[in-house]
Amino acid sequence: MKGTTSAAARGLCSCHVCRLVSRKSRFSEPAHCPRCGATLHFRKPGSLQRCWALVIASYILYIPANTLVMMETGSLLTYRRDTIVSGVAHLWKTGSWLIAVIVFIASVAIPLLKLFSLTLLLFSVQRRSASRPRQRTRLYRMVELVGRWSMLDIYVVTLLAALVQLGSMATVKAGPAAVAFGSVVVLTMFATMEFDPRLIWDPLQKEEFHD
Amino acid sequence: MTEEPEKYRDDIPDAVSEPKRRFSIQLVWIIPIVAALVGLVIGAKAFINRGQTITITFKTGEGLEAGKTKLKYKDVTIGEVKSIAISDDRSHVVVTAEVSRDAKGLMVNDTRFWVVRARISGGNVSGLSTLLGGSYIGLEAGASKEPREDFTGLESPPAVLMDVPGRQFVLRAADVGSLDTGSPVFYRRMQVGQVTSTELDREGKGVTIKAFIRAPYDRFVKANAYFWHASGIDMTLNTSGVKINTESMVSVLLGGISFQAPDGKIEAPQAPPNTSFALFATRDDAVKNSALVEPFLLVFKESVRGLAVGAPVDLRGVTVGEVTGINVMPDPKRSDFTVQVQIQFYPEHLLGQSRDTLQVKSQQARTEELRGLLNDLVAHGFRAQIKSGSLLTGQLYVSLDFVPVARPARIDWNSAPPRFPTVPGSMEKLQKNLVELIQRIEKLPLEQIAGDAGKTIRSLDTTLKSADRLLNSVDKAVPEARSVLVEARQAIEDAKKTLAEARKTLGGASDVLSADAPAQVDLRDTLREVSRAAQSLRVLGDYLEQHPESLLRGKKEEK
Numbered sequence: 001m002k003g004t005t006s007a008a009a010r011g012l013c014s015c016h017v018c019r020l021v022s023r024k025s026r027f028s029e030p031a032h033c034p035r036c037g038a039t040l041h042f043r044k045p046g047s048l049q050r051c052w053a054l055v056i057a058s059y060i061l062y063i064p065a066n067t068l069v070m071m072e073t074g075s076l077l078t079y080r081r082d083t084i085v086s087g088v089a090h091l092w093k094t095g096s097w098l099i100a101v102i103v104f105i106a107s108v109a110i111p112l113l114k115l116f117s118l119t120l121l122l123f124s125v126q127r128r129s130a131s132r133p134r135q136r137t138r139l140y141r142m143v144e145l146v147g148r149w150s151m152l153d154i155y156v157v158t159l160l161a162a163l164v165q166l167g168s169m170a171t172v173k174a175g176p177a178a179v180a181f182g183s184v185v186v187l188t189m190f191a192t193m194e195f196d197p198r199l200i201w202d203p204l205q206k207e208e209f210h211d
Numbered sequence: 212m213t214e215e216p217e218k219y220r221d222d223i224p225d226a227v228s229e230p231k232r233r234f235s236i237q238l239v240w241i242i243p244i245v246a247a248l249v250g251l252v253i254g255a256k257a258f259i260n261r262g263q264t265i266t267i268t269f270k271t272g273e274g275l276e277a278g279k280t281k282l283k284y285k286d287v288t289i290g291e292v293k294s295i296a297i298s299d300d301r302s303h304v305v306v307t308a309e310v311s312r313d314a315k316g317l318m319v320n321d322t323r324f325w326v327v328r329a330r331i332s333g334g335n336v337s338g339l340s341t342l343l344g345g346s347y348i349g350l351e352a353g354a355s356k357e358p359r360e361d362f363t364g365l366e367s368p369p370a371v372l373m374d375v376p377g378r379q380f381v382l383r384a385a386d387v388g389s390l391d392t393g394s395p396v397f398y399r400r401m402q403v404g405q406v407t408s409t410e411l412d413r414e415g416k417g418v419t420i421k422a423f424i425r426a427p428y429d430r431f432v433k434a435n436a437y438f439w440h441a442s443g444i445d446m447t448l449n450t451s452g453v454k455i456n457t458e459s460m461v462s463v464l465l466g467g468i469s470f471q472a473p474d475g476k477i478e479a480p481q482a483p484p485n486t487s488f489a490l491f492a493t494r495d496d497a498v499k500n501s502a503l504v505e506p507f508l509l510v511f512k513e514s515v516r517g518l519a520v521g522a523p524v525d526l527r528g529v530t531v532g533e534v535t536g537i538n539v540m541p542d543p544k545r546s547d548f549t550v551q552v553q554i555q556f557y558p559e560h561l562l563g564q565s566r567d568t569l570q571v572k573s574q575q576a577r578t579e580e581l582r583g584l585l586n587d588l589v590a591h592g593f594r595a596q597i598k599s600g601s602l603l604t605g606q607l608y609v610s611l612d613f614v615p616v617a618r619p620a621r622i623d624w625n626s627a628p629p630r631f632p633t634v635p636g637s638m639e640k641l642q643k644n645l646v647e648l649i650q651r652i653e654k655l656p657l658e659q660i661a662g663d664a665g666k667t668i669r670s671l672d673t674t675l676k677s678a679d680r681l682l683n684s685v686d687k688a689v690p691e692a693r694s695v696l697v698e699a700r701q702a703i704e705d706a707k708k709t710l711a712e713a714r715k716t717l718g719g720a721s722d723v724l725s726a727d728a729p730a731q732v733d734l735r736d737t738l739r740e741v742s743r744a745a746q747s748l749r750v751l752g753d754y755l756e757q758h759p760e761s762l763l764r765g766k767k768e769e770k
Binding site for chain 1: 223224225226227228239240242243245246247249250253345
């Protein structure tokens with residue numbers, strides 16, 4: 001990008017706490033804000049590392065979230081133990097196609113897409129890729145936006161488990177997958193937070209600011 | 212570069228430098244490590260707890276659903292059907308099921324599986340819960356230690372579970388009757404067990420029934436016990452009349468088996484499990500056949516009409532056997548027919564209770580003893596004969612007894628079955644006597660007798676006629692005498708009447724003659740009136756004398 005520069009390129013650094021802009025030597029030792037005393041960073045410290053850690057944790061937890069039992073529903077006649085996928089299949093089979101699609105998108109597709117997107121962003125940042133930074137930033141914004149909405153399954157399970165407690169007539173219990181799934185969602189949200197989108201643009205300056 | 216940033220450059224304070232810290236590893240990596248650990252633990256747990264996959268073969272997949280049908284042991288879910296496939300030869304279905312780890316120990320060699328469905332059979336209703344919850348696969352844990360993965364499912368639930376204490380016995384019968392798996396087994400009409408299976412023999416000549424007797428009742432199954440069909444109503448018509456024998460109403464409706472050991476002093480040992488017993492059609496059969504059986508052949512020359520197969524062999528009123536077959540055979544030597552009656556003789560009845568040592572004696576020794584006994588008896592005139600049991604029904608039976616004047620005979624042990632000496636039956640004797648009587652009657656000079664009788668009758672006739680005449684003359688004399696007598700009686704009665712009237716007349720006379728008799732009083736009154744009339748007449752005469760004109764003018768009024 002011609003005619004643009006970043007604050008970091010000018011040796012300017014904004015305090016994370018009081019937002020005071022101060023001059024900081026680019027490769028010098030760590031410094032703190034002259035006004036509030038908070039440690040100054042050009043970029044979020046350890047952003048990539050943290051993001052990676054959370055993404056990997058999410059990947060790991062994504063497996064039990066989909067293989068373990070999400071919800072146990074017991075009624076007078078039947079007793080079901082559903083994983084997310086079997087629940088979707090059941091909904092699809094019983095004719096609730098729309099709900100099946102919604103649950104599938106919210107609970108299977110979106111978390112996975114989020115994880116893939118973050119992985120892509122992390123890879124591209126690490127490889128200092130300069131291609132299509134605008135699209136990648138848009139992708140980041142979408143990931144951030146959509147993050148909180150994939151708790152749909154958890155909401156359903158927690159609401160049902162709290163409401164449907166009719167003894168032997170009908171019970172709904174949350175399975176271990178609910179915890180794993182919730183963790184996946186929370187961890188990806190944290191990962192998104194940890195990711196510093198400015199890193200997408202830094203390769204254009206051919207400079208490295210993250211420390 | 213614009214002016215403005217330069218302008219503000221001086222306003223921007225310098226950051227305060229710090230001594231450089233050593234680079235430390237980010238704490239955030241704990242999160243994926245923890246996640247990985249948790250994942251590993253879950254995975255390891257799942258791996259350790261992973262179920263065993265077993266296959267069960269059923270004839271039909273009715274009520275089974277992959278992913279839904281459960282495996283239940285004592286009504287506790289221990290697994291789930293994963294898939295249902297048709298076997299390669301398409302003859303049955305192969306159910307693949309996953310069993311939880313806890314239940315792995317149940318999958319042993321003799322574990323049995325069956326599909327629990329709602330069933331109504333043998334007088335009981337089971338599996339009603341499956342109407343709502345769907346069928347499931349029930350199983351019964353085997354006792355074996357050898358693990359197994361392929362099973363063949365039972366088509367129906369086992370009637371008796373293995374862990375129920377008791378013993379199973381094998382019964383052999385000619386036909387299965389109304390028995391079915393689950394049919395009750397009775398001991399003194401109390402249900403003590405169940406039929407566990409019924410199957411046709413390989414040769415198809417009989418059926419093998421397995422019956423399970425629950426503890427503690429299984430100890431009543433003695434080595435000498437006998438079993439019989441308690442199914443339905445056993446009605447027999449024989450020489451002793453109509454006999455109806457039934458068990459409890461349940462068994463009448465559903466069928467069942469009864470068993471009993473012979474009552475006696477001797478306590479037979481308990482039968483070991485899977486002992487084979489014969490299953491008899493009726494209790495009587497069982498009682499009869501439970502004893503030692505000795506077949507005999509009886510040859511008669513008389514008609515055995517009325518003797519049926521099953522007719523009793525009687526020894527002074529005690530049934531000691533029965534007729535098993537009746538054949539008529541031409542006798543080539545004498546151009547006659549002989550009737551061969553086969554009987555089954557139960558010598559235990561004959562030996563009675565004096566057999567304390569019989570149980571320990573071998574079959575051979577017992578047979579020998581019996582033969583010796585029978586030979587002795589026959590030497591003393593022990594014979595078989597056919598007798599009439601009931602004149603009403605005309606049924607015959609075979610009687611064994613001593614015959615006073617029997618020709619010497621002995622049992623022919625060499626023929627098969629041994630031939631027992633017979634004497635003609637009482638009916639035949641009677642017939643023979645009758646025939647002789649008739650023959651004798653035929654021989655009598657009936658015509659001569661008839662002629663003599665005619666003469667006698669004729670002379671008798673004349674005698675009677677003369678007697679008749681005499682009587683007639685007597686008859687004629689008799690009415691006259693009777694009329695005389697009648698007249699005499701009338702005369703006497705008249706005289707009696709006359710006398711009575713005379714007595715009455717005399718009474719009347721005496722009444723009249725008495726002083727206060729009304730006639731006397733009246734007479735007196737009359738006389739008084741008459742004298743008064745005479746007086747008036749006199750007065751009239753006097754007046755007329757004085758007043759004669761008064762006759763014309765009337766009496767003059769006195770002024």
